[in-house]
Amino acid sequence: MAGQKLRKDAARNRELLLKAGREVFARHGLDATLNDVAHYAGVGVGTAYRRFANKEELLDAIRVQQVDEIEEILHQALAVEDPWEGLVLYMEKALALNTSDRGMAQILAGRRTRAELYDASRDRIAPLVNEIAGRARLAGAIREEITGTDLVFIQIACTSVATVVQDGPDVEGRSDVEELYRRYLWIMLDGLRPHREGIAPLPVAALTTEQTHALLRSPLAPEGEEASA
Template sequence: MTEPALRKDAELNRQRLMAAGREVFARRGLDATLNDVAHHAGVGVGTAYRRFANKEELIDAILEQQVGEIERILRAALAEPDAWKGLVMYLEGLLAMQAKDRGIAQIQSGRRGRREKYDWQRDRLAPLVNELADRGRAQGVLRPDATGTDLIFLQIALTAISETVADRTEPGILPDVGQLYRRYLWIALDGLRARPEGVSPLPVGPLTTEETHTLLGPPQPGADTR
């Protein structure tokens, strides 16, 4: 084969592995192995390790795709003139992604991922989430004490519902409950909305963006994880 043909073949295998990785991690979470991904992609394990030195490299590549998708959701939400509609658009769009993709849910909740990639993701997305909340407060549709970090923790909490449903639903025992998280999203949205008569004071203050990402990010080198 010529060099251009080899490069094209290598890139096709890389894309095939990334697509398979997203499918495998979506179903099984990030504990699935690179061997599992190679098998699902229909390529040899050696081919997988030539394209990605280890599973973490594959996860990083998939994360870059996913962050691009989340950024598009955020920018579409910010382009919506009505701040409340934009906020709902963001939460519904992100939660729909995470409900069907266990891997991205684990990364977004800080349970997996490398520190440098996590910091890169934070720097790219956090300003947009904060802008969404700032705009909601400025338009008077979001309760005045709600922040961007509240939106982050809310989506983590609602994603846990999707994970519980996925883990415990048995075919033929329950109706399709894959959309159950949306019930609790709408209950939560009522709690986020500003009201003319005022809202109940929150018993605990919010974390800052930096505190949130420190809490949710991978452990610092040398940290005691017991």
């Protein structure tokens, strides 16, 4: 019975650390430490190191979870009858994950991931992304030259927009600035179409020049000095 309790405690602590790791890395990126994760999870540092030998081992475990989630989104998208709607569902849902989790975005971009684990993840995800693009091409929903890699780089671009917003100050007069990346996603999605019967309405309004400069202004710049634009 004592051994069974220890196994249950070990499993519980591992799940606590995985959940805490995702939240800590989401907020602070991959520079956060395993000690930071342990404190956030409410477990001792020694307990953390018994479950994960180092931060990289924790990141590997988190990556497996993340790939599972992206794969599930891809299967949901492929189950949508309309290929264009499936493509849009994939891009919206995948970006919602990436932009809310800075650590996830860095890991999925290949940052701080062991090459063999990245390759294994790619082998699971890339064929499904290519299938999303391929069936949209066959349906005439996107331009003939569009490939799965184009969808990946659109996500990287939109995630960069989200990172700028996350690193910047609050924008006066705007409560939707965290959704700004979706404006540029829809501009790029429109660019995938071979023809347009109409222009899709953009989901988020543009920032004004003043709001843009307030967002991009370097926090290290002296008061009154703008970051170069």
